[in-house]
Amino acid sequence: MIGIVRMASDLNNPFNLDDPKDRARAYRDLTWGDHGFLRARFANHHDIGGGMSRENQPSPKRIAQLAKDGIKTIINLRGESPKGFYWLEKQACRDHGITLINYRMFSRDTHTVEAIKGARDLFNAIEYPAMMHCKSGADRTGMMGVLYRHFKMGDPIEVAVEQLSLKYLHVRQGKTGMLDFFFNDYLNYAKDKDISFIDWVETVYDPAEVKARFLEQWSGNPITELVLRRE
Template sequence: MTDLSDQPLDLNNPRDRKQARRDLVWGDHGFLRTRFPNRHDLGGGMCRENQPSPERIALLAEEGIKTILNLRGPSPKGFYWLEKEACEKHGIALINFRVYSRDVHTVEKIRDARDLFEKIEYPAMMHCKSGADRTGFMGVLYRHFHMGDTIAQAVDSELTLKKLHVKQGKTGMLDFFFNDYLKYAEDHDITFMDWVETIYDPADVKARFMDHWTGNPISELLRRE
C-alpha cells in the first residue's frame, strides 16, 4: 500500500515536475480532456467535471469555485499532486472523498456524502477521472440530499449516456443500487435514507448484480469513469 504521508514527487524539482505532467497528460489520458471538461451544472452552486489540469483549476478559480471534491481520493501519481498544488495556489479547498464506479458503497459512505454536501463551501466542483460514473453516483446523492430531487429524478438526470455513463458495464452497479431502492419503494412507504440504513445490504446488492451481469468487454476495456 502506498504511503501518501509524504509527497512522492518534488514539484520543485524540474525532473519530477515533468514526470508529474507525463502522469497527467499521458498516463491519466489528460490529452483527451484538454478541450472537453465534461462539465455539467447540478444547481445550487455545484458542477461536475472530469479530472482537472492545473490550467483548468486556474479557470475554475476565476469562476469563483471555492471547493473541489476529488472523488478519486489521494494518489501517488502526478495528476493528484498537480491538482493539490494548483488548489493551494488558487485558494481552493481540495477535499478527497473516494467513491467507486464498479462497487457498492457502505451505509457510512452514503451518510458521509449527505453530510459533506451540507458542510462544504459553495460554489463547488466534483470530479473523478472522466466525469462519468463516480460523479454520476455523487450527482444523484447531491440532487437528492441537497436539492430535494427524488431518487428517480436524480438518476434520470445524472446517470446518463449524455454524461458518458455506460450502465452496460460493471458501472451499471450504480444504477442497480438506486433501482433496488426504487423497486422496494414501489410497495413500501420509505425514504431513500431510511432504506439505506434499515434495508440495504451492500454485499447482497453486489452479489445480485454480478449474478445477472453478462459483461461488456468494450466498456471494461475503455475503463472510463
C-alpha cells in the first residue's frame, strides 16, 4: 500500500475465534488484560475534521457501531499484536467491511522522518470516513491528530497541537510529553526562520538528539509512568 504501512495480515492468529473457548479467552484479554472494562462506556471519541475521528481501542461491539456510522477505514496506531484485543478487532473489521490498517506510533519516543512523512502519505491514500485509535485515545492518537490537522486540514502546527491536550486525556508531564516537546522544538526553531514543518523534519530534525534533550530536562512523573502505565 504505502511505504511502511502494513495491512492487517502479517501475524499468525493464536486464537481460533470460531471456537467458543478461544473466543472467550480473547475477550478476557480485551476486557481485563487490556483494560477494556474501563472503555466499555467511554470511547474517548472526538471528531478531528475532514472525515477523520479518533478514539480509544474499540471492541467488536464498538466496531459494529462504527460500521453503521459509515466508517470505511480504521487506523490501528498500536500495530499488530498477538493479544486478543487485536485479533478481535481484525475479525470485526473484516466482518463489517472496514479496512484495518496497522500504523505503529509511540507515546514515549520520537518518531523517524519516514514515519512522519508516511503519516502524511497515509492520510492522502485512505478511504474516508476514517477513525484512528491507540489504547487510550490520548497520546499516539494525539500525535497523529496533530499531523492530520496539519497535513490534511492545513492547520499550522501551533494550532494543530491542540490535539495533544488534557481534553483528550493527554498528560504532558510524563514521558508522553516527548510528543509535545517534538512539536515545540519545531515551533521554537521556526520563530526566527522561514521554514515549514515538513522542511524542518527533512533537513533539521534529529530524532535521537531531540529525545536526548527531552530526557535531560524531564524530571519524571509517577502519574503517567506508574498509574496510567502508558504504552
